[in-house]
Amino acid sequence: MKDLRLWGLKKSPWVYHVAAASCNNCDIEILELLTPRYDVERFGVVLVGSPRHADALLVTGVINRKSLPRVLEVYEQTPKPCLVIAIGTCACNCHIFRNSYNAVGPYDKHIPVHAYIPGCPPKPEAMIMGVVKALSKL
Amino acid sequence: MSSFLSGWRLVIAFIGTLIVVPVAGLILNWVDRFVSARVQWRKGPPFYQPFADILKLLLKQTIVPQGASRTVFLLSPLVGIAGMSLVALLLFFSNTGLVVAQKTSFIGDIIVLLYLLALVPLSFIVGASASRNPVAAVGASREMTLYLGYELPFVLALLVPIVKVAQRWDVASALRIGGLVAYQQQYGPFLYSVSGVIAAVIILFTIQAKLGYVPFDIPEAEQEIMSGVLVEYSGAPLAAFRITRAMMFVLLPLLLITVLWGGITDWWAILKFLLIVVLVVLMKNTNPRLRIDQALGFFWFILAPLGIIAVVLAFIGL
Numbered sequence: 001m002k003d004l005r006l007w008g009l010k011k012s013p014w015v016y017h018v019a020a021a022s023c024n025n026c027d028i029e030i031l032e033l034l035t036p037r038y039d040v041e042r043f044g045v046v047l048v049g050s051p052r053h054a055d056a057l058l059v060t061g062v063i064n065r066k067s068l069p070r071v072l073e074v075y076e077q078t079p080k081p082c083l084v085i086a087i088g089t090c091a092c093n094c095h096i097f098r099n100s101y102n103a104v105g106p107y108d109k110h111i112p113v114h115a116y117i118p119g120c121p122p123k124p125e126a127m128i129m130g131v132v133k134a135l136s137k138l
Numbered sequence: 139m140s141s142f143l144s145g146w147r148l149v150i151a152f153i154g155t156l157i158v159v160p161v162a163g164l165i166l167n168w169v170d171r172f173v174s175a176r177v178q179w180r181k182g183p184p185f186y187q188p189f190a191d192i193l194k195l196l197l198k199q200t201i202v203p204q205g206a207s208r209t210v211f212l213l214s215p216l217v218g219i220a221g222m223s224l225v226a227l228l229l230f231f232s233n234t235g236l237v238v239a240q241k242t243s244f245i246g247d248i249i250v251l252l253y254l255l256a257l258v259p260l261s262f263i264v265g266a267s268a269s270r271n272p273v274a275a276v277g278a279s280r281e282m283t284l285y286l287g288y289e290l291p292f293v294l295a296l297l298v299p300i301v302k303v304a305q306r307w308d309v310a311s312a313l314r315i316g317g318l319v320a321y322q323q324q325y326g327p328f329l330y331s332v333s334g335v336i337a338a339v340i341i342l343f344t345i346q347a348k349l350g351y352v353p354f355d356i357p358e359a360e361q362e363i364m365s366g367v368l369v370e371y372s373g374a375p376l377a378a379f380r381i382t383r384a385m386m387f388v389l390l391p392l393l394l395i396t397v398l399w400g401g402i403t404d405w406w407a408i409l410k411f412l413l414i415v416v417l418v419v420l421m422k423n424t425n426p427r428l429r430i431d432q433a434l435g436f437f438w439f440i441l442a443p444l445g446i447i448a449v450v451l452a453f454i455g456l
């Protein structure tokens with residue numbers, strides 16, 4: 001049973017894109033993953049419209065006082081087991097906004113993060129590698 | 139009815155409707171995604187992808203939103219599956235070559251089929267309304283409007299073969315699926331006449347709308363209202379909805395073949411079936427989404443008059 005569940009999760013990770021105050025570059029790079037050039041649908045990855053359907057949350061951008069409650073709510077609405085993948089240096093460690101009055105710290109202070117993909121923005125290849133590593137760690 | 143379902147037929151019916159039709163539907167789902175990927179110059183997912191999706195969904199946590207009506211929310215996906223299983227039973231057992239006889243089906247089973255097909259949009263509407271989500275409510279209202287839109291031309295298109303059989307045979311067998319198939323075996327498919335072609339075009343558009351595929355995916359517009367009717371569903375109920383859709387993808391083209399194109403009596407039916415599926419997928423890939431009022435206008439003011447013309451032509455005998 002556990003193996004089956006793992007197999008299903010690994011073969012069809014549906015992702016939900018949480019843009020919590022990013023500068024939009026990371027988001028564009030995520031969208032690039034879905035284009036014919038990288039075509040992550042061959043690994044079963046589908047971008048879904050509702051966190052209820054998601055298995056992995058792709059979080060981008062520096063988290064701030066306004067977006068933290070929203071991100072927490074989205075995380076709670078996602079059925080478990082779910083992965084959280086922090087995309088971009090902002091999401092990993094706040095980047096240049098570290099000392100800003102509004103930033104409330106990196107994601108792993110608030111929710112469990114399973115993969116960190118640094119880069120500003122990270123390359124699509126790096127994102128694929130990060131997701132694959134997160135999945136093989138399961 | 140007693141001979142309709144008894145003995146080995148019952149066993150085959152069980153296996154057929156509970157295993158073969160969903161599995162075939164999921165494979166078709168892959169065909170759909172693969173063809174779409176090729177149209178978009180991509181590689182596309184492997185063939186086990188829909189199965190992996192369903193397996194994963196079945197083993198995931200199911201969340202019932204706070205304040206939702208729990209029973210209705212969890213039961214409505216099953217209504218859709220039950221309806222589709224009954225449609226499969228009716229279609230196969232009043233129509234396939236092995237048991238075909240005009241008398242194996244009961245009088246009026248086309249009307250029963252019409253009602254059973256309505257169970258799927260009904261389950262979507264009721265489930266979405268029970269979830270207490272405003273976005274789902276928007277989706278449900280759109281689903282209702284769309285249903286009201288496509289049902290009128292669909293019934294008119296189904297009237298074409300019924301009128302023809304009622305005129306040249308007897309009225310009782312006109313409302314039987316078995317009767318329609320037997321008539322076509324004797325006089326040739328309805329599709330090879332003017333009214334038949336019009337009815338087939340109408341049913342093709344209706345299939346697209348019933349499946350919720352792209353020009354008519356208004357109720358669950360992913361980018362617009364976050365999957366609409368399905369927004370609050372997760373885990374096993376979502377898998378049930380997906381299986382319902384997959385079964386529909388098998389049964390609706392089969393319905394078109396049954397009522398207009400000679401029935402499922404020989405192996406040609408498979409080729410006809412694949413042709414219809416490819417047409418549906420291509421239509422899905424080459425169209426943008428319509429607005430709900432455009433869709434309603436299309437069904438009511440373009441397809442419905444066409445349907446009336448087809449029925450009149452059928453009366454004249456064309």
Ligand code: SF4
Binds near residue numbers: 022060089120
């Ligand atoms: S990591 Fe760079 S590209 Fe990504 S959101 Fe932050 S500043 Fe923008």
